[in-house]
Amino acid sequence: MTRVVFLGGGVGGSMVANQLARQLKADVLHGDVDITVINQTPDHVYQPYFLYMAFDQAVPAEAHRPERSVLHPLVKLVVGEAERVDREASQVWMQDGTKISYDFLVIATGSRPAPELIPGLAEGGHIFYTEEGALKLRDALAAFRGGRIVVTVSVPHKCPVAPLEFTLMVRDWLDQRGMESAEVLYTYPIGRLHSLEPVAEWASRVFPTRRIQSQTFFNVESVDAENHTVTSLEGDTVSYDLLVSIPPHVGQPVIQRSGLGDAGGWIPTDRYSLLMEGSENIYVLGDATNLPISKAGSTAHFEADVVSANLINRIRGGRGSVRYDGKVFCFIEAGREEATYIKFDYQHPPQPQPPSSMIHLYKLAFNKMYWLSAAGIL
Ligand SMILES: Cc1cc2nc3c(=O)[nH]c(=O)nc-3n(C[C@H](O)[C@H](O)[C@H](O)COP(=O)(O)OP(=O)(O)OC[C@H]3O[C@@H](n4cnc5c(N)ncnc54)[C@H](O)[C@@H]3O)c2cc1C
Structure with a gap:
């Protein structure tokens, strides 16, 4: 059995876990693949709403959903804080003393x-x-x-x-x-x-x-x-x-406790494969990497496609050769009920577009559709 463990069930962790569960459904049902997400809170929180909360344009209930409801039914959820990663033993040690073993570990602990x-x-x-x-x-x-x-x-x-x-x-x-x-x-x-x-x-x-x-x-x-x-x-x-x-911002304490991060708590990560440097079975995505690109949910989203594709391919016996091209997409609220957006990657710089009310409406609509992308559907 191949055990895939996710440390962090926010944007990046949930997306990859759900994509794996959907595409490896038969293997999970057959007992050949096991997918576990570790998240320190029972809720999944959509952070972009914080900007709107400051202007009383959103309330906390809109930003929260139980993590269990965001995850595919075939993904196991462990709610609790991970204390450290033991690379020698390929285990995640939880604060309550339990240990969770992995064959592949995906770190998506975000930033604070x-x-x-x-x-x-x-x-x-x-x-x-x-x-x-x-x-x-x-x-x-x-x-x-x-x-x-x-x-x-x-x-x-x-x-x-x-x-x-x-x-x-x-x-x-x-x-x-x-x-x-x-x-x-x-x-x-x-x-x-x-x-x-x-x-x-x-x-x-x-x-x-x-x-x-x-x-x-x-x-x-x-x-x-x-x-x-x-x-x-x-x-x-x-x-x-x-x-x-x-x-x-800094990386999460568990990264420092595990000795995996640099001075800021960011994990040295290969910019194309998204493997932790020096590791063949630990992938890193989202804010937790040390990559010189924007720490954004969209970054985690595009990286999630690469990590899922490579994990699925490797579990099926391939080499996992899909590369991340540095893609990021950000909407930018511009006030006056208008917004613009930027998209860029390692090779192409962003070009902000003229703000419009249409782009503002699209950003608001995406905020609502976010839950579909977290589910790995969008
Ligand atoms: C005000 C604001 C506005 C934003 N607007 C946008 C936007 O418009 N567009 C955009 O793309 N991005 C936006 N972002 C950024 C976006 O929310 C983050 O970049 C994104 O959530 C990063 O995803 P992640 O998976 O790396 O981490 P997160 O989504 O933060 O998830 C990390 C998860 O790890 C868990 N975790 C951490 N440590 C442990 C531990 N020791 N044990 C167990 N679990 C642990 C946490 O509980 C959390 O669930 C915004 C952020 C803020 C604050």
């Missing part, structure tokens, strides 16, 4: 925002990258009566375009509530407005038309929650009435 890396940030800033943070920000925005909203970005972080989306949406939100004189300031750590150059150029054209100020070369060093200021490593200090911050 680490506000603790910036002194004062947790006390002084709002973070819509968690559900709890998004709901607190929703209440703070409802109470906001004017002044200056500062949006700071630290890298690396997941969903590379969400800070831009929030900035454009909050400008719109203020204008709709008669707060045209409120200021919006967006800061970015390098010498342009986004790490992807065409996106930075697009934002630098759009921001002035929306009365959004910006400051580049602003690496957030600390936040003074009492005096409402944020200071950069470059020595600049800006004051705020409401601070919305995207903290730097």
Whole structure:
């Protein structure tokens, strides 16, 4: 019997597990293949809704489904936190002391925002990258009566375009509530407005038309929650009435505990095969990799197609030769009920399209259709 174990049942883990169950149904029913997903929470959470929750345009119930209902009936689910991966024994050790053996391991543990890396940030800033943070920000925005909203970005972080989306949406939100004189300031750590150059150029054209100020070369060093200021490593200090911050992200603790990650907790991964470097039976996908591409659900989705194809092929005796081409697709909410999108891969840079209401509607529709892609159907 071939045992395939998934560490992490979010976007990437669920998609691959479901694709395997659908395509290897006969083998699973015959007892030749066993598929197990380990996830630390009983719920599957669709994180893009956090952006909308901050504006009271979505509620937590829309973002949650029981992981059991997302998984194919032939996929086993273990709810609990994995303590570590024991590569020598090909086992995942759970915090409750149980051990789960694998022939193939798929790691899709995602990433987490680490506000603790910036002194004062947790006390002084709002973070819509968690559900709890998004709901607190929703209440703070409802109470906001004017002044200056500062949006700071630290890298690396997941969903590379969400800070831009929030900035454009909050400008719109203020204008709709008669707060045209409120200021919006967006800061970015390098010498342009986004790490992807065409996106930075697009934002630098759009921001002035929306009365959004910006400051580049602003690496957030600390936040003074009492005096409402944020200071950069470059020595600049800006004051705020409401601070919305995207903290730097790190890999999950289980990766560090297992000795599998680099200093940031990202797993060295072959950019084409998606095998963990130095391993023939551990695949990595989604935010957990160290690949120099966007940490996004769409990245996990395109990678899932490659990992599933290779796993199925190898289980059937092949060599697993499908290669990931670096494909990413991101919608970008642009405010005013319009959106644009970018798609790119290792060879082709993104080209943001003119925003339209049609693309905005498509993004909203995709949010609802997400559950079909998690099921491995879309
Ligand atoms: C505000 C916001 C907006 C976003 N918008 C978009 C968007 O519009 N488009 C887009 O493509 N992406 C978007 N993203 C990014 C997207 O959600 C992530 O990139 C995606 O979820 C990554 O998928 P993953 O499978 O790598 O990890 P995740 O989906 O985060 O899943 C990781 C899973 O691993 C589990 N896990 C972790 N550690 C353990 C452990 N020790 N034991 C057991 N289980 C564990 C977790 O419980 C979780 O279920 C957004 C993210 C945020 C926060």
